[in-house]
Amino acid sequence: MINRERLEKHIEELSQFGMQSSGGINRFSFTEEEVRGNEYIQQCMEEAGLTVSFDAVGNVIGELPGNEGKAPIIIGSHIDTVPHGGKFDGALGVLAAIEVAHSLKDQGVQLTSPLKIVSFKDEEGTRFGFGLLGSRAMAGILKEEELEWKDDQGISIKDAMIEVGLEPEKINEAKVKQVAAYLELHIEQGKVLENEDVPVGIVTGIAGPSWKEVTVKGLSEHAGATPMPIRQDALVAASEMILNVEQIALKYKDAVATVGKLTVKPNGVNVIPGEVTFSLDVRDVDNERCAKIVTEISEMIQAVSEKRGVQSEITELQTVSSVQADAKLQAIIKEAIVSKGVKPISLVSGAGHDAMNFASLCPMGMIFVRSKDGISHNPLEFSSMDDCAIATDVLYDTLIRLDQTL
Numbered sequence: 001m002i003n004r005e006r007l008e009k010h011i012e013e014l015s016q017f018g019m020q021s022s023g024g025i026n027r028f029s030f031t032e033e034e035v036r037g038n039e040y041i042q043q044c045m046e047e048a049g050l051t052v053s054f055d056a057v058g059n060v061i062g063e064l065p066g067n068e069g070k071a072p073i074i075i076g077s078h079i080d081t082v083p084h085g086g087k088f089d090g091a092l093g094v095l096a097a098i099e100v101a102h103s104l105k106d107q108g109v110q111l112t113s114p115l116k117i118v119s120f121k122d123e124e125g126t127r128f129g130f131g132l133l134g135s136r137a138m139a140g141i142l143k144e145e146e147l148e149w150k151d152d153q154g155i156s157i158k159d160a161m162i163e164v165g166l167e168p169e170k171i172n173e174a175k176v177k178q179v180a181a182y183l184e185l186h187i188e189q190g191k192v193l194e195n196e197d198v199p200v201g202i203v204t205g206i207a208g209p210s211w212k213e214v215t216v217k218g219l220s221e222h223a224g225a226t227p228m229p230i231r232q233d234a235l236v237a238a239s240e241m242i243l244n245v246e247q248i249a250l251k252y253k254d255a256v257a258t259v260g261k262l263t264v265k266p267n268g269v270n271v272i273p274g275e276v277t278f279s280l281d282v283r284d285v286d287n288e289r290c291a292k293i294v295t296e297i298s299e300m301i302q303a304v305s306e307k308r309g310v311q312s313e314i315t316e317l318q319t320v321s322s323v324q325a326d327a328k329l330q331a332i333i334k335e336a337i338v339s340k341g342v343k344p345i346s347l348v349s350g351a352g353h354d355a356m357n358f359a360s361l362c363p364m365g366m367i368f369v370r371s372k373d374g375i376s377h378n379p380l381e382f383s384s385m386d387d388c389a390i391a392t393d394v395l396y397d398t399l400i401r402l403d404q405t406l
């Protein structure tokens with residue numbers, strides 16, 4: 001059993017670093033607020049009996065030794081926030097992991113595997129638009145040229161690292177050599193668990209987004225002088241395409257497709273829209289199915305264009321591969337959840353997490369905690385203490401059960 005009061009105290013205290021008068025938290029990487037937040041994490045880790053170090057990219061690592069020659073289990077998340085972020089996104093995962101270690105100490109339980117608890121650097125990518133920095137470095141997939149990403153002031157990640165005393169040329173030293181398994185507890189940031197009326201869930205995989213930009217070209221003409229049957233209205237065509245995007249995504253259970261951005265030219269009251277550009281974000285935890293959905297959408301866009309006499313072009317922006325959670329780890333998390341008398345619910349993560357970067361290195365597992373109204377990246381982000389405590393208990397139980405299998 002974990003100590004609920006201590007966990008609650010830690011969540012409250014950490015939330016004060018970067019707290020704004022509006023109730024939101026600004027705790028961005030490479031800022032004073034983050035430095036103080038990290039000092040607080042270091043103190044919590046030390047109280048939990050962990051040996052603390054900072055690696056080349058600025059990840060905070062708390063370690064417990066295990067039996068000689070065994071690979072470590074890593075439990076991680078992050079404490080940086082988006083602008084006006086909430087108390088739970090990332091922070092709960094780090095504090096829950098520390099609470100698990102503290103409870104092991106309280107109960108005199110010794111694991112056979114070494115344990116590394118990590119608070120990852122810059123997961124959100126708020127400042128540089130480049131997220132998952134710390135977990136990429138630890139997984140050994142961060143490239144030195146990626147440190148050239150710049151913020152609005154033209155300052156690069158590399159410059160920011162140097163400013164806080166880190167050595168960018170040493171990022172390769174942050175790479176872990178061997179990992180037995182990776183675990184992460186995180187708030188769901190959606191409504192699946194709330195709709196199922198359960199406090200925790202088992203993540204089956206993390207869906208990476210496929211981003212495209214669609215440009216539809218018609219003909220700009222006078223809105224009064226052009227009869228309806230002979231128009232080539234780019235916005236009407238785009239509208240039909242967008243409605244069809246929704247219908248295509250609805251056919252697939254775990255898929256989501258979103259058009260979130262739209263530009264209309266010339267954007268005048270009395271002009272038929274001649275050109276429309278819209279964004280497309282498609283996600284499915286199954287990479288093949290995601291590609292299939294994108295193909296289906298592309299064919300639909302072509303068909304609508306022909307029917308309406310407009311031209312359209314689809315440009316690839318980026319595609320991030322989806323990753324699967326390890327089946328054995330999912331089964332262990334399920335056992336832990338059932339042992340708490342909770343109905344086990346499996347769900348997909350539509351948002352990216354540090355865990356993504358470990359899926360190709362070792363078995364990866366994630367535990368989601370119910371989010372009130374599915375809200376996150378907002379001061380209203382909330383998970384009840386009952387839910388946080390039960391999820392942390394599930395993490396504790398999962399770790400013990402996992403260690404016995406290694």
Ligand SMILES: [Zn+2]
Nearest residue numbers: 089090123186
């Ligand atoms: Zn997060």
